[in-house]
Amino acid sequence: MSNKPIGIFDSGVGGTSIWKEIHALLPFENTIYLADSKNAPYGPKGKERIIELSIKNTEFLLERGCKIIVVACNTATTNAIKVLRESYDVPFIGIEPAIKPAALLSKTKVVGILATKGTLSSDLFNKTSDLFASGIEIIEQDGEGIVPLIEEGKLESEEMTDLLKLYLNPMINADIDYLVLGCSHYPYLIPELLKILPNDVKIIDSGEAVAIQTKEILKRNNLLNMQKTHVSNEFITNANPSILSNILGNECNVTVKDF
Numbered sequence: 001m002s003n004k005p006i007g008i009f010d011s012g013v014g015g016t017s018i019w020k021e022i023h024a025l026l027p028f029e030n031t032i033y034l035a036d037s038k039n040a041p042y043g044p045k046g047k048e049r050i051i052e053l054s055i056k057n058t059e060f061l062l063e064r065g066c067k068i069i070v071v072a073c074n075t076a077t078t079n080a081i082k083v084l085r086e087s088y089d090v091p092f093i094g095i096e097p098a099i100k101p102a103a104l105l106s107k108t109k110v111v112g113i114l115a116t117k118g119t120l121s122s123d124l125f126n127k128t129s130d131l132f133a134s135g136i137e138i139i140e141q142d143g144e145g146i147v148p149l150i151e152e153g154k155l156e157s158e159e160m161t162d163l164l165k166l167y168l169n170p171m172i173n174a175d176i177d178y179l180v181l182g183c184s185h186y187p188y189l190i191p192e193l194l195k196i197l198p199n200d201v202k203i204i205d206s207g208e209a210v211a212i213q214t215k216e217i218l219k220r221n222n223l224l225n226m227q228k229t230h231v232s233n234e235f236i237t238n239a240n241p242s243i244l245s246n247i248l249g250n251e252c253n254v255t256v257k258d259f
């Protein structure tokens, strides 16, 4: 049993979509969320750089006593989680695009996936996709430009709408019935996506599954927090804190640190 914090990191503000799921399922856990917005986006960076940044973030969280690390970034998970698991003793939870449920549920047998270049080109993603998507056409789209707009707070902007239409229209024309969100920033776009997608296209993301897995692994390792008082949720960024505060609501305290 441990009241040490759960450490969560992402290339920026997007992983808060995962933090929200974890906090809803495990409200008595202490958490530290790290937004590496200074180095966002990770998507176009090479594997080596993504590993380097993931190690830096992990060490920052381990120095603060985290008992488990949630890599709340598909790009970091698919490129770096193997190295992280081999290098540190704490359990790691990652996030990967939910190709499996989409492929199982699809009736049109055409599934769209929007993710970063780093995720789509990773071995881990390609292995999962080969394993679960036989007989299914997967339309992969690199969401280049989306993460920087979210990091600038431009969720509802003309630029965003134009980019989303550009990326989604070929999928819509190909008759997808599921759209997989393969980046933890993208759940914040769901209201915008729903304006563009036909009514019968369903959106799948992996946030809830990550929270369930986090709880399961904490339980299995006897690491759940049994103290139900004084819960602390810390949010740390190395860039402009206002975007993180806006996304979280002003009651969450955001600290700026150079890491």
Ligand code: DGL
Residues within 6 Å of the ligand: 010, 011, 012, 014, 015, 040, 041, 042, 043, 044, 072, 073, 074, 075, 076, 116, 119, 147, 182, 183, 184, 185
């Ligand atoms: N939230 C990250 C992900 O899930 C965004 C990656 C990026 O910074 O490009 O992939």
